[in-house]
Amino acid sequence: MNVQEAQFRNFAPESGRVPCPHDTFSFQQRTAAVAEAAASEAEAVDREARFPRKAIDAARRERLLGAQIPIAFGGEGASLFEVTDMCYALGRACASTGMIFAMHQTKIACLVRHGVGSTWHESFMRRVAAEQLLLASSTTEGQNGGNIRFSTAAVERSGVEISLVRDATVISYGAEADGIVTIARRADDAAGSDQVLLAITRDDYTLEPTLAWETLGMRGTCSAGFKLNFRGSADQIFPVAYERIHAQTMTPVAHLCWSSVWAGIAAAAVDRAQLFVRKAARGAGGNMPPGAAHFTSARMTLTKLRAIIAANLESYAARQRDERALSSVDFQSSINLLKVEASELAVTAVMHAMRACGLSGYRNDTDVSVGRHLRDVLSAPIMINNDRILASMGTTTLMSAVPASLRD
CATH class of the missing domain: 2.40.110.10 (Butyryl-CoA Dehydrogenase, subunit A, domain 2)
Structure with missing residues (x-):
């Protein structure tokens, strides 16, 4: 088996590769340590518009920047399932840290899939893993x-x-x-x-x-x-034309990682709404506050958001080795619509969370403040503008058949 095939096995569930509990637990522990560092400076990072150095330094110490690199090149062969879980956890702690990590991992995914066989890129992978380089x-x-x-x-x-x-x-x-x-x-x-x-x-x-x-x-x-x-x-220069890299890796991995960060932001806002509703109910002898219905809506929206990300992860994994399937109109439409739908759902979830908290969520000086989360998540529909994506998909979606059954 060559290195590229081994990397595909690391990703694709149909290959029979199941991460052992120790691997998964290790990634979870290490991600939690980075998330703790990220959360400790999230307010200052936002207020001062500064790079989250403490969090990224922690990611280096925990060797997460090179986690996707194949074992043969000094990394740990982390799957995209594991990487998106990391994005979710970091987005929950600090949106900027999560987005930086997501963008970096998208570049690593391109390097891993399309750099194998190139002496320069294989050497670069070893450097990324050994030195925990951050790629923009x-x-x-x-x-x-x-x-x-x-x-x-x-x-x-x-x-x-x-x-x-x-x-x-x-x-x-x-x-x-x-x-x-x-x-x-x-x-x-x-x-x-x-x-x-x-x-x-x-x-x-x-x-x-x-x-x-x-x-x-x-x-x-x-x-x-x-x-x-x-x-x-x-x-x-990568040995593969960018057209292929864009369709097979850049777009799907970016949309999956970004969406996971946005879901993390939404989860953090829902956490705060839950805290507010619980406190308010206890203080009112069990009577729910006026905004409680918005908390329910926030939870439901977050559940839907997580479900569409999970479905698209599975869809990408199932096509990972099939270049024709990855470039198909159906798949490209689906992965682009993931970006559109996930970004809109994340905004909706955070807005419901803020309305559940009322003025306490609107304020910046409370333990249930949702202002930073709302400002951060509003970037989601704008970063690679949703209107641009939908406009560009107009013709291609007309070429795609409407599914004949629920499982098509």
Whole structure:
């Protein structure tokens, strides 16, 4: 069995691989330690719009940044099921920490699936695992309006050397990352959609700040804009066209990990609503407060949110080895609709939680304050805008048959 097949076995439940309780328990324990660190600074990270260094340092100590890397390359071969559980737990503690972790793990997933067989990328995987490197993403450019399937900047070639200059309007935690995974046009004469993916390290590039990050929520992701100047080796280009990486890994893993973070934020808000309702009921001799019905709605919405994430995880796992199935209209529509539906449900759950808590949830100085959670989760429908996704899906969904049964 080669390394790539082994990684697929680590992910796919139909392969017969079941993580032993010790592995799962270890990840849970280590994630809990990181979540504790994240929660301890969540308020300050939000207030000061600063990188959650304490939490990410804890993730390094617990060796979670390289958990997805195959065992053969020094990692632990964590499955996407385990990674999304980590995203959920960290999102519950601190939204910014959870989102940084989710974005990093999406880049790692691309490296793991599409870097095997490339000497440079296999060596890079070993570095990520050994040094617990934090990888950022650069997919948004000044003129593409968030359309990551169109690039303006092109790779320039000079023998085996390459260079790239990119006007990146957003590079989340770019100033803090140890490396960046970025997309670009294959060459200067290539179409905007003819893209490649590159992995670059801090030694290879410089960042010139261009846009600050002063936002309503997700303030700790520090998603500032930069002019990226890179010079390195052609070996750093992934050996697979970005079109395939986008469909098979980048989009599904990003949507699953992001959704898990949003579900974590919603769970944290529901926790606070439950605390409020219980206290209010005890203080009123068992009589429920006026907002109790909103708590029930929040719980129901969270249950639905978790269910659709779980269903899409299973769907992705079932298709993991089938490139045609991953690129099908049905699967791509489903995984994009996951992003849309999960983001809207998360906002709804948090809003219900706030209404359950009433003024106490609206205030910023109570133990049931939901203000930070609401501000953070409102980014969900906007980050890769839901309207853009739905507009782009209009034609493709017309080509997909309406299911004939509940199990189709």
